[in-house]
Amino acid sequence: MDNSLQIKLQSNIFYRINILEQTIQTLETKISRLDRNLKHNVFKMKSNLINFMQTDSLNIESIFKEYNYIDLAPNTFHNITKSEHPFLILDVSKESSEKAEQFKNQNYYHIPFDQIKDKHGLLPSKIYPTIIISQDGTKSILACEELYKLGFYAIFNVSGGYNFI
Numbered sequence: 001m002d003n004s005l006q007i008k009l010q011s012n013i014f015y016r017i018n019i020l021e022q023t024i025q026t027l028e029t030k031i032s033r034l035d036r037n038l039k040h041n042v043f044k045m046k047s048n049l050i051n052f053m054q055t056d057s058l059n060i061e062s063i064f065k066e067y068n069y070i071d072l073a074p075n076t077f078h079n080i081t082k083s084e085h086p087f088l089i090l091d092v093s094k095e096s097s098e099k100a101e102q103f104k105n106q107n108y109y110h111i112p113f114d115q116i117k118d119k120h121g122l123l124p125s126k127i128y129p130t131i132i133i134s135q136d137g138t139k140s141i142l143a144c145e146e147l148y149k150l151g152f153y154a155i156f157n158v159s160g161g162y163n164f165i
Helices: 002-055 060-062 075-081 096-105 113-122 139-151
Strands: 070-072 088-091 109-110 130-133 153-159
Touching: 070 075, 075 130, 075 153, 113 139, 130 139, 139 153
Parallel strands: 070 153, 088 109, 088 130, 130 153
Antiparallel strands: none
């Protein structure tokens, strides 16, 4: 076989391998995007189902809003804390509430809201069900949104916070 022909064949093979690698990278990116969208849609569906179970009705507005967390009624929160389901409680109040004492034997973490960005790495996992609570429920909503931006998925907010439990 002629040397120039062999060189052309080799460069052609490497060119094709390069094209295949680029195609694989593109497909991996698209699959990753689809996976994120699927997780988000499943999360939204679960949120709607939980809202329906808590209120016996489904708010049409909540179906179309982009919630990044599931809002829990205080009685649902109590039921979950008494269940066998795995979860952790994240208190984002400035000071830990006296009411928090009842949860400290469970997976309980206290990270004030203003420290979430710096200390979210203390939490065991971004996919572990995390119930977020604050004194009146406002900081916990903000914490839910911040944690979602940081890549957390299974986020639950206790409506009204410690004031209602």
